[in-house]
Amino acid sequence: MKNTVLKIWRFYVDGFRGMTLGRTLWFIILVKLFIMFFILRLFFFPNYLNTPAVGGDKEEYVGRELIHRAIGDPP
Structure with a gap:
Protein backbone atom coordinates (compact mmCIF):
# COMPACT_ATOMS: atom_id res chain seq x y z
CA MET A 1 0.00 0.00 0.00
CA LYS A 2 2.76 2.42 0.95
CA ASN A 3 4.66 1.58 -2.23
CA THR A 4 1.60 2.23 -4.40
CA VAL A 5 0.99 5.64 -2.83
CA LEU A 6 4.64 6.53 -3.34
CA LYS A 7 4.48 5.51 -7.02
CA ILE A 8 1.37 7.63 -7.54
CA THR A 20 5.45 23.75 -19.99
CA LEU A 21 2.04 24.97 -21.10
CA PHE A 34 -9.15 33.74 -6.57
CA ILE A 35 -11.27 36.25 -8.47
CA MET A 36 -14.43 34.14 -8.11
CA PHE A 37 -14.13 33.35 -4.42
CA PHE A 38 -12.54 36.49 -2.98
CA ILE A 39 -13.06 39.49 -5.23
CA LEU A 40 -16.63 38.80 -6.39
CA ARG A 41 -17.69 37.80 -2.89
CA LEU A 42 -16.72 41.21 -1.55
CA PHE A 43 -18.81 43.12 -4.08
CA PHE A 44 -21.80 40.92 -4.89
CA PHE A 45 -22.49 38.86 -1.77
CA PRO A 46 -22.90 41.14 1.25
CA ASN A 47 -22.88 39.60 4.71
CA TYR A 48 -26.38 40.22 6.04
CA LEU A 49 -25.70 38.60 9.43
CA ASN A 50 -23.27 41.33 10.44
CA THR A 51 -26.08 43.87 10.27
CA PRO A 52 -27.98 44.30 13.53
CA ALA A 53 -30.81 41.82 13.83
CA VAL A 54 -34.12 43.63 14.14
CA GLY A 55 -36.26 42.43 17.01
CA GLY A 56 -34.09 39.74 18.52
CA ASP A 57 -31.54 37.08 17.89
CA LYS A 58 -29.85 36.29 14.63
CA LEU A 66 -36.17 32.98 4.76
CA ILE A 67 -39.92 32.93 5.21
CA HIS A 68 -40.37 36.39 3.64
CA ARG A 69 -38.18 35.51 0.68
CA ALA A 70 -39.94 32.17 0.12
CA ILE A 71 -43.36 33.82 0.15
CA GLY A 72 -42.21 36.85 -1.79
CA ASP A 73 -43.40 39.42 0.78
CA PRO A 74 -41.26 42.44 1.46
CA PRO A 75 -40.01 42.57 5.07
Missing part, protein backbone atom coordinates in the same frame (compact mmCIF):
# COMPACT_ATOMS: atom_id res chain seq x y z
CA TRP A 9 3.02 10.61 -5.81
CA ARG A 10 6.15 10.30 -7.98
CA PHE A 11 4.00 10.00 -11.12
CA TYR A 12 2.28 13.33 -10.41
CA VAL A 13 5.47 15.10 -9.31
CA ASP A 14 7.26 14.05 -12.50
CA GLY A 15 4.25 15.09 -14.56
CA PHE A 16 4.15 18.58 -13.05
CA ARG A 17 7.90 19.00 -13.49
CA GLY A 18 7.65 18.19 -17.18
CA MET A 19 4.85 20.66 -17.91
CA GLY A 22 0.37 23.27 -18.15
CA ARG A 23 1.98 25.59 -15.61
CA THR A 24 0.54 28.60 -17.38
CA LEU A 25 -2.89 26.99 -17.49
CA TRP A 26 -2.77 26.12 -13.77
CA PHE A 27 -1.78 29.70 -13.02
CA ILE A 28 -4.77 30.97 -15.00
CA ILE A 29 -7.07 28.55 -13.17
CA LEU A 30 -5.79 29.69 -9.77
CA VAL A 31 -6.19 33.37 -10.69
CA LYS A 32 -9.77 32.74 -11.83
CA LEU A 33 -10.58 30.89 -8.61
CA GLU A 59 -31.70 32.96 14.45
CA GLU A 60 -35.05 34.72 14.45
CA TYR A 61 -33.82 37.23 11.89
CA VAL A 62 -32.61 34.50 9.52
CA GLY A 63 -35.82 32.50 9.93
CA ARG A 64 -37.98 35.55 9.26
CA GLU A 65 -35.92 36.50 6.19
